[in-house]
Amino acid sequence: MAVEFCSLTEAVERHVRPGDALNVVLGHSRWSALLREVVRQHWQQPSGFTLQMASLSSLGAVLFRAGCVRKVVTVYSGDSFPTFTPNPVFQQAYESGAVEVENWSFLTYIQRLRAAATGMPAAVTTSVRGSSMAAQDAYDEVDTAFGRVSLVEPLVPDVAILHSAVADRLGNLAIAPPMFEGSVAAFAARRGVLATVEKVVDDLRPWAGLVRVPAHRVLAVVECPYGAHPGGVYPGGLPVDGYDEDREYWIEVREASRRADFDDWIKEWILGPATQDEYLAKLGRTRLRALSAAAGGRRPEQPAIDPAPATTVGERAAVWAAGQLVDRIRDLGADTVLAGAGLANLAAWAGVARAHDQGMPVVLAAELGLWDYSPVDADPMIFSFHNFPTARMLMDTEQILGVLVNGPGSCAIACVGAAELDRHGNINTTRIEGGPYLVGSGGGNDVITNADETLVVTTMSPRRFVDRCSYVTSPGDRVRTVVTDAGVLTKRDGELVLTHVTPEYGDVAAGIEFARSRCGWELAVHPEVALLPEVTGADAVPLRNYDRNGVFLGRAGGGAS
Known part of the structure; x- marks a missing residue:
């Protein structure tokens, strides 16, 4: 059957x-104007x-x-800009049961x-084992x-929805890497693919x-310039102009989703515009031109590096973590080092x-x-187009x-953060028992489970450092070191032990007392605890060079925090 070249309205x-089970292919673009049209046509409809x-x-x-979703199969349920946070x-939807969630x-x-795309009854994995996700029906061990x-x-x-940079007049779709989940959903979908594209060319x-x-896997193509907005397009040599992600727009959505008038924002930006x-x-035009210019490397003027001599708790933890990481790279x-987001x-x-x-x-x-x-x-964002x-x-x-990080070659x-961490190094980034939903695994479970070694960097508090994680997103078997603003914990006989303390309180004994006060379990102490080096503003400059607005580090200008 020939591919339809049609409008957003007609495609949906x-x-x-x-x-339907709708698979949204993220690639590096994260979004498609087709999703805006799905919301327009199914707003407050029991589409299930x-x-x-x-x-x-x-x-x-x-x-x-929109009220049209009954279940989500996902990896990450949270915001990405300006920081990675729960939404x-x-x-509320998960807690109330309005939307069922399946976490992977x-x-x-x-x-x-890929199992669906290749017609296999199952796929072999080295992830999830030992985590709370293993209790789900779609996982088994034999x-x-x-x-x-x-x-x-x-x-x-049933249908995969994606944004492609270019299509030809037959309906073949070209996308430059990096590609996140790749194009495998296009081959897994029962009926095929709906695609927005920047441009249609005669021959690819x-x-x-x-x-x-x-x-032959494509149902419909919609020629739709800026069709990934607020996501972006990296052309990667394809015959199309790229554009950067619209971070301001992502932040606007995040802020609107926290207000009582969120539906008004949706009516203005999603339901209101009838066409692309x-x-x-x-x-x-000014906003769109700026996004295109940014993709071409023309970035707006950046703030200067903060010269403040004082440091934040995040800066101190990150400087010490960088030092520990160098030692482990050498040993x-x-x-390679694969990092989580943020600090x-x-x-x-x-x-x-x-x-x-x-x-x-070593490479990143x-x-x-x-x-x-x-x-x-x-630019502190790990997935920055730049x-x-x-x-x-x-x-x-x-x-x-699956290969370069987790494989035997x-x-x-892994250098990661943690919302909750217990004495055995188990990490929870999914949900708190009797409390809120967090965000989910992302790639955390994969890399923490399969990397040769994991280093955790975070700030220390009794709420974060708990005796037992109620939900284990990532088992702690390969967590060796945890670096915090209070000190360093190192795995000894399966349990994290305090081996280094902050110099902030003048001596080792005071540092031990402070670290223990910030821990939710009876923290074991190594017999030879060492003082960490002082961290100055100069030490923090390499970090501040990336994060000049203090998005993840906090601001040091007003003094240490």
Whole structure:
């Protein structure tokens, strides 16, 4: 059957049905104007969609408010800009039961899609085992002649929705990496793909290496400039102009989702514009030109590095973590460091830069699909489009997490954060027993479970450091070191023990007392506890160079915090 070239309205009217399982392919773009049209047509309708979307982000809350989603299969239910935080719309929907949630890690989510795409009854995984996610029906462990094997059930969408940079007139779709979950959902979907594209060209054969979806899997194509907004498009050599993510818009959505008038915002920005042209007119040419210019490398003037001599608790923890990371890179001969988001990301960047200065050939990896990249100045976001051109390899999450980081051919260190952590190093980033929903695993479970070693960096408090995690997102078997603003905990005989303390209180005894006061269990103390070095503003400069607005580090200008 020939691919339809049609409008947003026609694509959704003809191919999205009540009760469908809709898979939203994120790639590096995160969004498609087709989702705006799904909300428009199914607003407050009992459509009963199952939403398969690895990272919901702030705009996922719009789909929840539409009332047309009954279940979500996801990896991350939270905001991404300006920081990675829980979102109250998701929290309330999950707590009330209005939306059922099924939580997975990035790798198992993709492996489930690949099982569906290849017609297999299950996919083998090395993730999830030992976590609370293992209790879900779509996971099992079986004894085989080859040993005990963990399996995940196929994840089958009815329709996959994605934004592609370019299509040809036959309906083949080209997308440049990095690609997050790749194009596997296009092959897993029962009926096929709905795609928005920046541009339709006569022939894609000059770019055949970037064609990810063949025309026979495509139901409809909508030529839709800026169709990924507020996501962006990295052209990667394709015959199309790219544009950066609109972070201001993402932040606007995040703030609106926390207000009582969120539906008014949705009516203005989602339900109101009847066409893409109307939506772009509302954004305005100045805003769109700035996004295109940013994709071309023309960034607005950045603030100067904060010269304050005082340091924040986050800065102190990150500086110490960077030092610990350098030691472990050297001791293990590590090939790569994969960092989580936020403070852990900054510590990893600073630690790897320091390792390079000492002649170690370790590289940075990011689960989106970046290998051996160099983070740009004045941008603390791990998935920034400005980092893409610096990478020596661009690929997808399955290749990064499933092969290069988790496989036996590489020695990898994970540097991550934790919302909740217990004495055995188990980490919870999903939900608090009797409390709120957090965000989910992201790639945390995959890398913490499978990396050769894990270093955790976070600030210490009794609420964060608990005796037992009520939900285990990532088992702590490979957590070796936990670096905090109060000191360093190191794994000894399966339990975290205090080995270093902050110099802030003058001596080791006072430092031990402070660390114990910040811990939710009876913290064991190593017989030879060492004082950590003082951290000055100068020590924090490499971190501040990335995070000049103090998004993750906090602001030191007003003194230590």
